[in-house]
Amino acid sequence: MSEREPFFRFDGQIARYLPRGGATLKNPDAQTPALRRDDRGVWFLEMTFTADPDHPSEIELTRRIPLDNLSEEDWQNLQHWYANLDFKQIIAQGISNGLEKIEDTRVQRLFMSLLTFLNPRQVAVLIYLYRAADEQGSTPQVCFESNELLEALGYSRSNDGRFPAEVRAQLNRDLVALHRMELVIPDPEQDANASRAVYLVKNILRIEKFAVDKGGRKTFDWQKAADYTHELADGYTVSLGFFDTIKRGSDYLLLSKDIDLKQKPNAQASRNYRMKLQTYLWGRMAWDDLQEGQYLNVSLAYLLKHLELFGNNKSRNKAILYEVIEELKREGEDPKSEGLIVDYKEVVNRKSVTVRFKINPNRARRKSSAS
Template identity: 45%
Template sequence: KISDRRIQRLFMALLTFLNPRQVSIVLHMYKLAAEQENGPFVTFRSNDLLESLGYKRTKDGGFPAKLRSQLNQDLVALHRTELIFAQSLQKEDGVGAKVLIKSVIRIQGYEIDNVSRNFDLAKAADYTYELADVYHVSLEFFEGPGRTGDYVLFANSLDITQKLGSNAKNDYQTKLLVYLASRIKWDRPQDGQYLTISKRYLFKNLDLLGSNTSRNNQIFWRTVDQLKEQGYILSAQEVVEKKKMSKIQFTVNPEKLKGH
């Protein structure tokens, strides 16, 4: 839960620009935080996270080096991605400024199993070198389960598995779901009311750019249909206004996705 509306908007905008696999990792960590009940601090095994993302283990019970390398890069990127937020601060001798610096996640520490005889301590201390076995992280936007501000509830059944052969950059389902979640918080539609969004903004946030409108429309409506099948979207229709500005009217399932 993120209760500060300004930081909340920055964070949701950031989720729009992370690749969908990184978004899935962040959402999974917040789910773990709720399960582990240790505030913003989360501990997880990297192999368990890879399994939650839908990847298959090899015969020896591990995962291919390429997948481990990709996950390591994602965790490092989330650790290094910072939001800097400034606000005025009243002081006795005038007005100052207070600056907050928050990472998406903060890697507090990690553990490596079964080190070899030629264990290189310098390499182990470099968290960018390779994927560790256990991570201890802090969710720097976590403010506890008190729910005294604005927040979005995702269904516990949210599917974060990565589709076989898919490119993380082109996971349109996750991109659309996260964008709808952010708009629900801002627009606050009541049950049964439409969530109306400019089609141009939707395409921009889905990275459906370029002049091939036929392809872009096919991808968009296919993504909408997929989220309908999963129960997140109940209905969607296109409305063209007087100035030929197209908008999409969504009805979302409040049991699957709810903004407060």
């Protein structure tokens, strides 16, 4: 049996950037969303996270949506609502409630896309696509059937055999968000002593093709569907934007193919703490160059920060965190199954608390040039 047989390859760069790229307005490093024009004259709706110097994983990162295809009316509406949104109130009320007063559907969905980007559901979609890429020959181009992806996410069909319209529409919106959003990140290969900073601008993925079954709809516009309607193509072909470490053959992660991607029924994606913690631990495995057999040491403060457990009741925050850690000691609903975490221990230091994790190599391991 080859090393890779029970695993699929997950790009090391995207593993590093997912936790930061999916942070929300609650994150203490988040700046207020902005409308900004670059030196080419293109406007963006963007959100920036300032660097936290205490760990290299807490990099400066901007996510932004290009606004070059807006009509004049859309642009005026966007400016109007941007000027009238209270982002502190949105944090307090919740994103859906905070944005419901926006009457323009397209503008509302643009803000929703920015503020909920790379939520745990979208991360599950992305994991599915990397697994499919590995099965299809380890190229960044992936073809998939929408219904198969929805099944992998754990959604149920209605009595007519179809998935509910809102579930289908949400998948198209997620795919278009992953297509449109640009990540602006420091170039990891730049010289730290150089006189200028170099940044990369990358998309998580790009939609290249879509397919609709004959005998059904005659036309389908996936961008219009994301902005205004409730539709989903029957199949898509996408190109994954982060694939370099897989091409190089080092500095990627090997993740178990039977990873549980199911979404809990009627649960908010933002409350999927299990996927949030899993995503953060993968990222730290990449950042910390974790080798098999080593322990992963993570500050308790960073764990709470990335699960966005910022409530005033600190004991409750910790209780939720450790409940999620216990969940990750198993995979899925089977209490006897082995999860990502084999064991963990809280280590109290003079000024901080660290959680020491033993990662299950049958669930995730890092492939470096040395391994």
